[in-house]
Amino acid sequence: MLEVEKIDIEKTVLVGIITQNQSEDKLNEYLDELEFLTFTAGGTVVKRFTQKLERPNPKTFLGTGKMEEIAAYIQKFHVNTVIFDDELSPSQQKNISKILQAKVLDRTNLILDIFAQRAETSYARTQVELAQCQYLLPRLAGMWTHLERQKGGIGLRGPGETEIETDRRIVRDRIALLKEKIKTIDRQMSVQRSNRGAMVRVALVGYTNVGKSTLMNVISKSEVFVENKLFATLDTTVRKVVIKNLPFLLSDTVGFIRKLPTQLIESFKSTLDEVREADLLLHVVDISHPDFEDHIAAVNQILQDIKSNDKPTLMVFNKIDAYKHQVIEEDDLMTERTRKHYTLDEWKQTWMSENGTDTAVFISAVNKENFEDFRARVYEEVRKIHISRFPYNKFLYPDYHDAVEE
CATH class of the missing domain: 3.40.50.11060 (GTPase HflX, N-terminal domain)
Structure with missing residues (x-):
């Protein structure tokens, strides 16, 4: 239809x-x-x-x-x-x-x-x-x-x-039928998630068109559809990723947007379950967009709506290659300096001083700029969760963590 x-x-x-x-x-x-x-x-x-x-x-x-x-x-x-x-x-x-x-x-x-x-x-x-x-x-x-x-x-x-x-009446019947169909598929997808075992789950979240799928392709070496249009990704893609011998599952989810229709939040419940059940969120932000702070707030609001705002989160500021700030000339005494005039270094200092030094990383997924730093930060976060989930590894397999770190 x-x-x-x-x-x-x-x-x-x-x-x-x-x-x-x-x-x-x-x-x-x-x-x-x-x-x-x-x-x-x-x-x-x-x-x-x-x-x-x-x-x-x-x-x-x-x-x-x-x-x-x-x-x-x-x-x-x-x-x-x-x-x-x-x-x-x-x-x-x-x-x-x-x-x-x-x-x-x-x-x-x-x-x-x-x-x-x-x-x-x-x-x-x-x-x-x-x-x-x-x-x-x-x-x-x-x-x-x-x-x-x-x-x-x-x-x-x-x-x-x-x-x-x-x-x-017929439309209501159709709605009831579709809800039952979705419940059936939800149960199947829930079984699929449970069959993935105890591997750490990481979910990419963020505003639409911020580069989540591009980042997914780079880190997982896969071919997820990418296009410079809104909502290029609807279906959740899950890939197994290994960094320094430490495996985890990475999922690419549907992009969020301001004023997201409540009908979509309800009908895409299972897709959002990938976010709900994730152990770590990578909140991808297009720092080159002039309204990126509003985008962060919109995503955080939706995460709060689906009760996922308290999860460990790494802020990934993407597209630093495209970031441009408004320059104020030295002799310009009339223009008030605002956040729109911040350089990239000033944004790094501002964000990290306000939110902690370990909460953010600045990259370009297209050019792989700062990508090794990004991989290291993801590895550290996944490793923390892995050790907390398998605490006995330290005692039963004392060489395990040393091997992972090498």
């Missing part, structure tokens, strides 16, 4: 609001990310619309004047897709569609669509379909006529295309 067909690149416009809790700068960051999501889904952004509001309009999200402005623009330039940065309620989506006479998506819908494109295995497709059905269920009343009007394209892959005549 999740077949992806080739489509022409869609012209889209993006919409966001400035509120007391979301400044203009923060909104622009979110819209930059939304534009990258749109590109990943196969669309091109031709314009952005923003409005300053105390709170979203409960009926149309935006004010009447701004809605009329958007309607005039999309009619003039033949734009058929409007994407909102925040999740719309079913009634808002229905009302906006009537006014704009165009396909209306929100951030959640867009992310679900990208997941539908990226799902390769039967399990991933099942998880995505469940998330889509849960999202669509409260929106059925307006969605079917909407889908009849707009065939194919961003946001319309998956169950929507083939179930236009479906009512809520």
